[in-house]
Amino acid sequence: KAGVTQTPRYLIKTRGQQVTLSCSPISGHRSVSWYQQTPGQGLQFLFEYFSETQRNKGNFPGRFSGRQFSNSRSEMNVSTLELGDSALYLCASRQTVPSTGELFFGEGSRLTVL
Amino acid sequence: AQKVTQAQTEISVVEKEDVTLDCVYETRDTTYYLFWYKQPPSGELVFLIRRNSFDEQNEISGRYSWNFQKSTSSFNFTITASQVVDSAVYFCALSEGIGQFYFGTGTSLTVIP
Numbered sequence: 001k002a003g004v005t006q007t008p009r010y011l012i013k014t015r016g017q018q019v020t021l022s023c024s025p026i027s028g029h030r031s032v033s034w035y036q037q038t039p040g041q042g043l044q045f046l047f048e049y050f051s052e053t054q055r056n057k058g059n060f061p062g063r064f065s066g067r068q069f070s071n072s073r074s075e076m077n078v079s080t081l082e083l084g085d086s087a088l089y090l091c092a093s094r095q096t097v098p099s100t101g102e103l104f105f106g107e108g109s110r111l112t113v114l
Numbered sequence: 115a116q117k118v119t120q121a122q123t124e125i126s127v128v129e130k131e132d133v134t135l136d137c138v139y140e141t142r143d144t145t146y147y148l149f150w151y152k153q154p155p156s157g158e159l160v161f162l163i164r165r166n167s168f169d170e171q172n173e174i175s176g177r178y179s180w181n182f183q184k185s186t187s188s189f190n191f192t193i194t195a196s197q198v199v200d201s202a203v204y205f206c207a208l209s210e211g212i213g214q215f216y217f218g219t220g221t222s223l224t225v226i227p
Contacts, residue, residue: 003158033214043205043217056214088157102149103215105159 002027004106006091012112018079021109025072025093031055032074033103034066037088046089049074078111086113117141118208120218127196128226135191135221137206143167148182148189149207149215159205165189196225 005024013019025032033056034046045058049068066076072093078085088110092103119138127133139148146167151159163173165182173180177194193200206218 035217042219045214045216048214058214090157090159092159102161102164103159104161105151108157110157 004091004093004104006089006106006109008109009107010110010112012114013081014114015081015083017081018077019081019111020075020077021089021091021111023074023076023091023093023106025074025091026104029093029095029104030072031094032068032072033092033094034074034076035090035092036060037090037108038086043090046076081113083113086111116218117216118206118218120204120206120221122221123219124222124224126224126226129198130195132192132194133196133223135193135204135206135223137189137191137218139187139189139206139208141187141208141210143210145210147209149209150180150189150191151205151207151217153203153205153220155202162191193223196223198225198227201225 004026007022023032031050033048035043036046037043046060046064047054047066048056052068063079068074088108090105090108092105094101094103117140122136148165150162152162153159163180170182170184179192181190201224203220203222205220207215209215
């Protein structure tokens with residue numbers, strides 16, 4: 001069974017640009033969550049989607065948005081990039097919501113903002 | 115306030131030594147779930163264990179063992195006879211049911227050959 005797949009793995013952007021990251025969950029998993037990982041803040045929750053609906057949202061500005069498609073694939077978008085947005089963005093999936101099960105993570109998309 | 119605290123930022127041990135990674139959590143819920151994840155340099159968080167709040171039984175899986183104590187709100191992780199492949203960042207996490215996971219800041223473990 002293929003794991004969670006994230007693309008692109010690495011990208012470099014400049015301030016003010018926007019970026020879109022993609023995540024394909026494990027087959028059969030309908031919930032996708034996004035986390036931002038930085039050395040200073042650790043792992044912080046961005047949002048969770050289930051059946052194309054945002055179920056939960058973390059404390060991030062509106063520049064961070066996401067969506068989920070009918071095939072459970074998800075994208076997150078960051079507009080008007082700032083230097084502080086440089087981070088590893090991790091996507092995770094689980095089978096359903098509500099769920100108390102573990103999250104399965106992808107390898108992440110490492111974003112560098114110059 | 116941090117819901118999950120991993121006070122040890124970095125630990126170095128010599129191969130074959132035992133090492134314990136500490137995790138202290140904070141929640142008012144009676145039903146919650148605790149997790150440990152391993153993050154190798156590749157970046158992917160690898161699930162290690164899930165424990166619910168009603169099951170305080172300790173668990174052993176090969177060289178790994180976990181000690182869950184509700185009285186001290188701790189969920190510690192011990193690696194016995196450490197190996198170089200154990201070098202990674204380890205995260206403890208808390209889920210208060212169906213919502214988001216709260217992660218600790220991680221403990222970077224280096225096993226020296």
